[in-house]
Amino acid sequence: MEQYQAKVQNLSASATLGLITTVFLGKTSDLMNLNMEAYKEYGIDIKLVVDDDLNTETLMANNSGIHMEDGIVIERVSEFRNLSKSDQLKMADRIRVMAGSSPSDKLLLLQRLKKKGQVVAVAGASSRDSPVLEEADLGFSVGENAGELAREASDVIIMGHRSVTNIFPILGFGRCVCKNIQKFVQLQLTINISSFTINYILLLSNMREPIGLLELLWVNLIMDIFGALALAQQSPITEIAVDRPNLGEKGSQYLTKRVWTNIVVQACYQVTVVLILYFKGKWILGTNQKVLEAMIFNFYVTCQVIVLINARGIQCGRMKNNMFWVLVAAMAILQVAFMEIMAVLSHMERLDLKQWALCVGIATFSFPLGWVAK
Incomplete structure (x- = not known):
């Protein structure tokens, strides 16, 4: 996938690419770089799971179209973390933004989505994201400055300053x-x-x-x-x-x-x-x-x-x-x-x-x- 500036580290990822139903993004800046309507056409849910404050995330989500009417914005991650397992499973699909999230919170949401049958891709750049990238059905490490641990834990490495933008055509190739x-x-x-x-x-x-x-x-x-x-x-x-x-x-x-x-x-x-x-x-x-x-x-x-x-x-x-x-x-x-x-x-x-x-x-x-x- 050289045309997408991507390196596949796990060969099975080529088949998994076509099954993705949900993508985790970890930075607000990722949402300007995407063409969100294309993701909707593909039937892919975008979830913004970050450690930033709520006001910034909500604004970015609304501007990008990620905050849909039936979606949920988690103002404090404890609202999700402290729920029972059954309530977490009920809520997981509807979450659009989860602010103030630690790597363990991301991992918890990922596990609940996979339990419901979702096939989840995670985009990350920090070494702190490596546990989530390993657990995901498909892990993307994005950007030239991605941490070494994040790269090792990823199935696909995407290079370039507009690396997040390439996730969409790569998922299209997999589909x-x-x-x-x-x-x-x-x-x-x-x-x-x-x-x-x-x-x-x-x-x-x-x-x-x-x-x-x-x-x-x-x-x-x-x-x-x-x-x-x-x-x-x-x-x-x-x-x-x-x-x-x-x-x-x-x-x-x-x-x-x-x-x-x-x-x-x-x-x-x-x-x-x-x-x-x-x-x-x-x-x-x-x-x-x-x-x-x-x-x-x-x-x-x-x-x-x-x-x-x-x-x-x-x-x-x-x-x-x-x-x-x-x-x-x-x-x-x-x-x-x-x-x-x-x-x-x-x-x-x-x-x-x-x-x-x-x-x-x-x-x-x-x-x-x-x-x-x-």
Whole structure:
């Protein structure tokens, strides 16, 4: 992340960046340097947790937009510190400014937020902040004059005189990485769930599987290589999703309810069509077994390409990136070549243009299903 003047000390921070829901700032001067509306669009809460007096903090918070109507300004840190644990948990989300805070007070608020499922980033420069930076899901040490202990305790070091400003694009980069991982997971789970279900049902029926080992290896090969490259083409800033990450265990933030809905809908459609074609295809299409198996496999691969296109649009509607479509076209060309090779080397029959059009036509119903699932 050289363009942001940032050094990543902990590699896992690249994934955590995309899950951040709350950011602690430790200085009033940090709030002029930020564009606060952008944080709101990202669904990120900003909390000013400092040791300065209340009047200065309240003024800065109001001017920056951090002090929202439903927020709480802690005038004396004892108002929070002396509460019961359950009351602290209830209040923690609504705190916008907490003045007069010691490092232990910051740590207490951080722990309460994490207990509620928040993923918290802390920006600090003083060595006194090192315990909080270590406890945070993501610790930023900011500025060229950051203390040595703060740097050692941080996951990311940001240099430069406007270092706090760079937190926003860095979080945007992380959000993009998170969403791309989510999309790739959706693609892979759809392939594996549908193929396993198809083959398991036919195994129970004492029937030969229509999608054999070689065909499955081919699907996974092109989707692992070209699918991953295609999903990685999304711009880290201009095209990123602005949805607030779901709270809860970190694994569930990738496999959200929305993602599972997409997986189930697409897998069910693929399984249903393949089984209908397998058991009734010769009668419906008036063709032989070799042509039928070639059509089933071709339909199945085409569905995965459409799932890839749908997956790219999980959180962003625009798909302007030319390289993405070049990679999709490359997958289509490779599939044509593979089908021609398989017609020579295996039990499959070569498909004519009408049969190709039928495979693609049936597979394209995955598009409206994907839109409905979203």
